[in-house]
Amino acid sequence: MFRKKKEEEEVWTGYRIGADKAQSFYLADEAYNTSQVDKLSELILSSEKIYYDLGSSKKIDDLILKGINNFRRTKSRIGKPNPQIIDPIVLIDSMRLIKSDNEIKLLQEAINITEKGFIEAINFSKPGVYEYEVQEIMEKEFRLRGAKRNGYPSIVASGKNSCILHYIQNDKKIEKESLLLIDAGSEWDYYSADITRTWPVNGKFTGEQKDIYEIVLEANIKAIDECKVGNNINDPHIKALTILIEGLKNLKILSESVDQIIEERLYTPFYMHSTSHWLGLDVHDSGKYRDREENFTKFSEGMILTIEPGLYFGDMAQKISSKYKDIGIRVEDDILITKSGPKNLSANIPKSIKDLEN
Ligand code: GLY
Ligand code: MN
Ligand code: MN
Numbered sequence: 231m232f233r234k235k236k237e238e239e240e241v242w243t244g245y246r247i248g249a250d251k252a253q254s255f256y257l258a259d260e261a262y263n264t265s266q267v268d269k270l271s272e273l274i275l276s277s278e279k280i281y282y283d284l285g286s287s288k289k290i291d292d293l294i295l296k297g298i299n300n301f302r303r304t305k306s307r308i309g310k311p312n313p314q315i316i317d318p319i320v321l322i323d324s325m326r327l328i329k330s331d332n333e334i335k336l337l338q339e340a341i342n343i344t345e346k347g348f349i350e351a352i353n354f355s356k357p358g359v360y361e362y363e364v365q366e367i368m369e370k371e372f373r374l375r376g377a378k379r380n381g382y383p384s385i386v387a388s389g390k391n392s393c394i395l396h397y398i399q400n401d402k403k404i405e406k407e408s409l410l411l412i413d414a415g416s417e418w419d420y421y422s423a424d425i426t427r428t429w430p431v432n433g434k435f436t437g438e439q440k441d442i443y444e445i446v447l448e449a450n451i452k453a454i455d456e457c458k459v460g461n462n463i464n465d466p467h468i469k470a471l472t473i474l475i476e477g478l479k480n481l482k483i484l485s486e487s488v489d490q491i492i493e494e495r496l497y498t499p500f501y502m503h504s505t506s507h508w509l510g511l512d513v514h515d516s517g518k519y520r521d522r523e524e525n526f527t528k529f530s531e532g533m534i535l536t537i538e539p540g541l542y543f544g545d546m547a548q549k550i551s552s553k554y555k556d557i558g559i560r561v562e563d564d565i566l567i568t569k570s571g572p573k574n575l576s577a578n579i580p581k582s583i584k585d586l587e588n
Contacts, residue, residue, distance in 0.1 A: 234263040271297035274313055281318040326510055327517035328532040337534060338575055340418035341564055344425050345579045347371040355431045357406035361386040365400050372416040381422025381513045384414035392558030393544030395503060404431050409439055411558055422513045424536050425576055426562035429586040442541050442559050445477030449539035450561040453505060457565045457572035462526035463519060467505040470539040474501050483551045499546035506535045509564055529567045538562035
């Protein structure tokens with residue numbers, strides 16, 4: 231269904247393709263204008279399968295039910311079963327989980343453009359500038375390199391804002407000695423990168439910032455190693471979690487055993503999000519994480535996921551330990567599962583302490 235072409239409306243809101251052109255452009259067997267939506271119930275009379283996400287629109291649900299009732303009255307009598315209603319999401323989800331070579335190329339381009347934006351941001355950031363200025367410098371680079379949009383709103387968080395996971399106000403002045411956490415991704419032909427880097431704006435980590443950065447970076451690197459065929463999304467998570475917890479124990483922030491900390495989720499004031507999600511057309515791409523029996527989806531060639539451990543010393547953490555106040559660090563990369571092991575598609579974006587200091 232397409233909006234009808236209408237010059238007097240197109241002059242306000244832009245061109246429409248209209249049903250006639252849409253048919254050849256989208257290679258559809260048939261196409262209709264939205265004003266012909268009632269035709270849906272008629273079409274059902276000659277259908278065996280209806281691919282539709284029942285419940286997504288009351289109006290369409292009603293038209294489909296009306297069509298099925300008509301069908302029952304006319305066709306069921308001659309022995310034809312009702313058309314099947316099939317949820318297309320189940321089919322599309324599994325198609326989207328495994329990326330084709332072309333999809334991998336598009337995502338790699340989104341990541342390459344994001345890399346250039348991050349490098350501009352790292353070079354530009356300094357105490358005294360505002361978070362939104364750094365955002366502009368980074369996003370300008372995305373635009374100049376042809377990325378029309380961002381995959382999601384950029385998080386540009388300095389100082390204590392880095393402890394707010396979805397901070398997008400980006401309106402504070404960057405203080406001296408503070409860290410800057412940027413979580414951003416350009417979009418290329420609808421595929422979105424998803425990268426986080428955290429660095430010291432004056433070019434040198436303080437001792438305390440370094441203590442935490444080293445733990446998070448190790449968790450990121452070791453979790454990436456777990457991204458291999460046959461493993462599942464819980465393997466890198468448990469690896470990252472264990473390293474983060476051991477780090478917190480070494481710093482005397484937590485004292486219980488690793489098992490107890492995991493079992494009682496004592497780590498959550500410091501690490502409250504998961505380590506990975508699928509990545510693709512959506513930043514949190516579709517695709518099942520578990521099957522009906524609750525078993526995790528096994529990694530196979532062509533899947534792309536993020537690895538994004540972090541540690542945050544915001545208000546919740548302060549109730550347990552007042553050390554490391556306002557330090558929030560996350561390191562996020564985009565990983566392709568291949569037969570020969572994990573391929574870090576964002577490996578070129580600086581993340582070692584040496585590369586982030588100057
Ligand atoms: N940028 C959103 C996420 O990392 O999940
Ligand atoms: Mn992510
Ligand atoms: Mn992210």
